[in-house]
Amino acid sequence: MDETDRRLIAALQRDATTAYAALGKEVGLSAGAAHERVRKLRERGVIRRTTVDVDPAALGQGVLAFVMVESSAWMGDSADAFAAIPEIVEAHVIAGSASVLVKVRTATTEQLQDVLRRLYAIEGVRGTQATVSLETFFERPVAALDPSATPKAL
Amino acid sequence: MDETDRRLIAALQRDATTAYAALGKEVGLSAGAAHERVRKLRERGVIRRTTVDVDPAALGQGVLAFVMVESSAWMGDSADAFAAIPEIVEAHVIAGSASVLVKVRTATTEQLQDVLRRLYAIEGVRGTQATVSLETFFERPVAALDPSATPKAL
DNA sequence: GTTGAAATAAACCACAA
DNA sequence: TTGTGGTTTATTTCAAC
Numbered sequence: 001m002d003e004t005d006r007r008l009i010a011a012l013q014r015d016a017t018t019a020y021a022a023l024g025k026e027v028g029l030s031a032g033a034a035h036e037r038v039r040k041l042r043e044r045g046v047i048r049r050t051t052v053d054v055d056p057a058a059l060g061q062g063v064l065a066f067v068m069v070e071s072s073a074w075m076g077d078s079a080d081a082f083a084a085i086p087e088i089v090e091a092h093v094i095a096g097s098a099s100v101l102v103k104v105r106t107a108t109t110e111q112l113q114d115v116l117r118r119l120y121a122i123e124g125v126r127g128t129q130a131t132v133s134l135e136t137f138f139e140r141p142v143a144a145l146d147p148s149a150t151p152k153a154l
Numbered sequence: 155m156d157e158t159d160r161r162l163i164a165a166l167q168r169d170a171t172t173a174y175a176a177l178g179k180e181v182g183l184s185a186g187a188a189h190e191r192v193r194k195l196r197e198r199g200v201i202r203r204t205t206v207d208v209d210p211a212a213l214g215q216g217v218l219a220f221v222m223v224e225s226s227a228w229m230g231d232s233a234d235a236f237a238a239i240p241e242i243v244e245a246h247v248i249a250g251s252a253s254v255l256v257k258v259r260t261a262t263t264e265q266l267q268d269v270l271r272r273l274y275a276i277e278g279v280r281g282t283q284a285t286v287s288l289e290t291f292f293e294r295p296v297a298a299l300d301p302s303a304t305p306k307a308l
Numbered sequence: 309g310t311t312g313a314a315a316t317a318a319a320c321c322a323c324a325a
Numbered sequence: 326t327t328g329t330g331g332t333t334t335a336t337t338t339c340a341a342c
Contacts, residue, residue, distance in 0.1 A: 050169065093289040
């Protein structure tokens, strides 16, 4: 996992359709070498998958909200209950007063309300606190190149 | 934007390296027709880009936090100030007591603290409230197929 | 939308540093 | 162990229908 790997990752984050020849050129390697490095990054799980970034609004999911879920019990093995709600795109166990933080995308605020209803149906859920996003400044991949994030010690 | 487009999108979200021949087979189309539909989805901006999903921990960014940023002024055109902090992977203007909600990835909690310092340096920022994620249950793409999210009226 | 052919890229390999 | 260059295989891309 050196600087070249990070540059390959950054290039693939920008555009994963880039040909290996062009990818190699960008980092000073042959197509074959670039291919081999990317293959290993996938094999090691550094690159989890190749996917497409879709505009949620185009799929009719223009409403974005973050919901703090408070619970009366340990929520550590409730992942499946949250995953069963398709409108939830992220779920994290958090430190602090709430127990789980979920990110929700729906078409309308009525549907958001219905998601809250289904959240309350989860065993141990005591309350919810929803925060609606008015505008998304940006959503971007984790920085592969930022120096402050990649101490030399690693 | 019909059911076939949604199925193509769902397949590409799962694995964007799928060949058009296999993609077409999955939705009952020839490779050429599948290719043409995907090309149009890209052109219309429904599919924004093809990218790779990278494990943040493998990049040495194992700490995830959500930070509510309170402000004393309108933050609506401060997107650039937030984007200038590379550890911020998402920034949303929100309704409620705080003004902006940001998602932050760092290597250590010390670096998280440094991000908070840089947030305070942004014009108009009055306070921050950080919530650290203890465990991520899941992070997944927006649902392309869920019926509740795609009313027939659209 | 389909089929089929040409252009292009991916995957694989033997060899070299 | 990692990279190079060439060969084979597969896919993308672009016709004509």
